[in-house]
Amino acid sequence: MKKSYIIGIVLAVVVVVVAVVLTGRYLQRRTPLLIQGTVECTTYKASSKVPGRIESMKVREGERVTKGQLLYTLSTPELNAKLLQAEALRSAAEALDKQAVTGARKQQKEAALNLWKKAQAGLELAEKTYERVKNLYDAGVVPAQKLDEARANYEAMKATELAARAQSDLVDDGASKEDKEAAAAKVRQAQGAVDEV
Template structure:
């Protein structure tokens, strides 16, 4: 009888203990596990040149160094434009040189000879007029003859002046304004050539960063439009862990906080720093019926960057935080 009483008491005590433990567990805040994933900076390499891919020098998974050639594009139309631009430049340079050099020596000599010829004719007309004037004074010739001789003399003087002006102009060369215009045209033509060269340089695309080839979208022989990505690079040295955090859990994350992130694939904890927090769109809102709150909960995108380089880190790896 005594044993039954003791057993009953122990049973009651056990039940009370289990009940108390259950009540205590019900009010103890359970740890929250957040799962995110690893992301990294990606570069989509495209060209301003539209044409046919001549050669792709890389494959998916290749490691490339900044400056390595990734692919080359052949564009006959652009080569033709380069020939046109170079022809325009050469013509503009020739015109500038002509303006700077002035008339050729043969042209200067010919203008000088024309001036001397006109000068000789003027002197002859002057002498002729003087003879006729003397004859007119003696009453031998009519006034009409004298006036004709005078007019021929004056016309010869004007012809001489015109020839002298042409000679001076040939000596001086082009006007300053003509030289400035020729220089401007030469610079404009040179700029057109450099513009085509700049576009042609984009026909051989080089890696902008030391990274890994994540995707090759087009192969040799395929046509590529301007601005279409041909090769994608991923830079694992610029990687981070991203989490979607509900609003009521956001107090655990402040910009600059140091948080330990567990990477199951590598079986290691990585010390990270919160560097970016941004609200997500309305599509990511947690509804009150789902969250247990009497208002809708927004979701925030939180990015954490490793404080040290992590070997063998890959995009898409799971990242775990326990709050």
């Protein structure tokens, strides 16, 4: 019986100690202090991602506001100017892209073709002149100097005709794939500048 009596006393002491500890913690816990009243403020500090001047206030003093409510509007002439610049850049890039996709104008194609025809006629004349001078040289009528000049002119006209044909082909083919891709990339870059502003 003494043993159960001792266990009962020990158990009672443990319960009392736990109760004292829990009561102490409960009493030490602080509750928030709530105060009601009015706050008067003479200075408003507002900021935005964009620099500018306040154009109009949308709320009055003492008015209750909610999160996300429009409080004021900004005047941003510098930002408006940047937007105009970015839009002009986009328009120029779109025009270059359209030009790359469309290719050369009809007049440019005709001009390149006419230059090629002119070079062909010049080549034909240079070839005939070279043949005539060569025949005269072979007959001993003209000196070697004249033959060399006629040959040089003929070779120069060959190169001129090849260059004119290449230019005509280039105008007919239009912009290369890389040029078209570069023009399209410039449009995307300009659109990014507009979106950023």
